[in-house]
Amino acid sequence: MKFSKATDYALHALMYMIHRDGETTKIPVQDLSLALNVSTTYLSKVLTRIVKANYISSTSGAKGGYRLQQNWENVSVYDIVVAIDGVQTLFEDSFDHGEECRIQATMMEAQENLINTLKNKKLKDLTV
Amino acid sequence: MKFSKATDYALHALMYMIHRDGETTKIPVQDLSLALNVSTTYLSKVLTRIVKANYISSTSGAKGGYRLQQNWENVSVYDIVVAIDGVQTLFEDSFDHGEECRIQATMMEAQENLINTLKNKKLKDLTV
DNA sequence: CCAATTATAGATATTATAAATCTATTATAT
């Protein structure tokens, strides 16, 4: 019952990018890696997922790097969680008690409240 | 980012006990094991934690078993989660950005909403 | 075109944790 470190890395990397230049410059993973003290290989593997999800762009080669997309302000914390870990179910009932299982319903309700909090928090809100 | 199966087992075992006899009879783990289709050894290991947390009692030996405590109605789903998995932090920030880290604050807020949902749901509510 | 730089992909290794089993021990009723 934990969020992944990868999500933590991604969020901090994004905040670094936002605070540094906004969506104006490309930032190579090495810079981010240095700032966060996480290996370049792993961090780039993580960031590639954010690229796939289209919240940042990337360009290979010299002078390349990662850059925020114009829409970054509307991206929620939950979007990042999903981009990294996929849509997770916090609770997988081992029993086939069906729809009317109140235990499952309770867990789902709790999970919804968690998710909604993260959906309502945009990256922009974290910069204020 | 998952609840443990053990918690699932415990909750279902408790519901079985509640529905069967309330706090009147001792139920050996073998009965529960049969009802849930979980091994007796593992289930008893799980239930022992619920005993330690004082939400059920146990007696060894012939005609022994597990029995609900009189206070079971006031026990929340969160109480069971904690009894099994301990107090968990859903998010452990890898960076020492301190109190004012907004990422951490957001995750904590989301976690609080999750926990409060589970605190407000009593075992009694699951039986209705 | 060449060399340097940078992201990506795939395979693999490492760690950590949950899930489950096994054995021995202790307690209780008949």
Add this chain to the structure above:
DNA sequence: ATATAATAGATTTATAATATCTATAATTGG
């Protein structure tokens, strides 16, 4: 005394997260 039942500790198995390594593809500047 014997059968029943919980508990404790050690150990195994399974699974997922974390991380590294190597090779490949793309881009820039000379």
